[in-house]
């Protein structure tokens with residue numbers, strides 16, 4: 001196995017001791033097939049046990065190992081050292097407060113995910129004693145938006161979220177769209193107030209950065225643009241006195 | 248010692264200089280200035296037309312100098328790259344189309360846009376008497 005020496009420059013912050021974050025260098029002997037997360041784990045196990053960071057599955061499912069790798073929001077378990085230069089800078093996800101080292105405070109986005117009512121809302125009673133039927137075509141409409149693992153890389157990439165922390169933001173809006181598109185859901189008009197608000201879809205200026213960094217190809221920017229069109233149509237329908245259609 | 252989460256500064260005025268993709272975005276957004284100037288020119292042209300033949304001729308003459316021609320050439324290229332190509336590429340995102348329960352590949356939406364563009368351009372050239 002070839003070993004490659006990687007110079008990691010890791011942002012450190014201890015709220016008990018530090019006024020501001022600073023960088024610490026670690027020289028890590030890496031195997032060629034390692035991901036950045038392996039290199040960070042190596043540091044934790046062999047060099048510096050005080051380093052704090054989040055990770056769990058190491059297979060792109062849990063969404064907890066998102067960090068800035070050379071300035072790019074990345075899932076560190078799928079960012080391979082073979083694709084990186086010998087010097088790699090690791091920082092906590094941008095646009096979030098730093099809790100400690102590479103761990104960020106996610107309370108804000110957790111609240112936003114909750115706020116968009118990400119569950120099936122029914123006005124009619126659900127079918128009695130049998131399951132909801134949904135065709136493969138109806139599933140295809142929103143399937144891509146179910147792939148989100150809440151890694152929050154999209155929030156770290158989104159300059160609008162950096163500028164306005166009230167912006168609901170890419171992942172939560174994509175999640176709302178996922179339920180709006182679900183053929184079993186009847187909650188679209190209930191979600192409209194939150195989505196069509198200042199801090200909803202209209203705060204997005206279609207930078208598209210969120211979709212570029214999303215490791216699961218959720219394409220939140222697409223969801224947001226579709227919601228803008230939807231919202232505008234809904235507004236016209238109301239203005240022209242059409243009954244509000246529920247999809 | 249601060250004992251609380253650290254909030255990194257976010258510059259409201261220079262954030263777009265930090266990354267290549269933000270710069271490209273800003274270049275796209277700057278097209279609004281050109282759009283504004285074009286709108287101004289159109290209104291000025293229409294006003295001249297309404298005033299009578301003499302005003303219209305002098306408006307046309309005012310457009311026929313190197314500076315104005317250069318502006319039109321730059322604006323045309325700029326629009327092509329940052330409006331037409333960029334927005335057409337993004338179009339499938341905003342309008343996903345399903346045929347027979349399958350999502351249609353975005354390419355068709357993009358191709359549809361180019362066809363519509365060609366047809367409309369041909370129509371305008373025809374109106375202008377060029378073809």
Ligand code: SF4
Nearest residue numbers: 148149151152154214
């Ligand atoms: S949309 Fe993509 S980048 Fe954003 S949280 Fe979900 S998986 Fe992560």
Ligand code: SF4
Nearest residue numbers: 158204205207208210
């Ligand atoms: S497309 Fe919208 S949500 Fe996504 S990064 Fe840009 S501004 Fe943010």
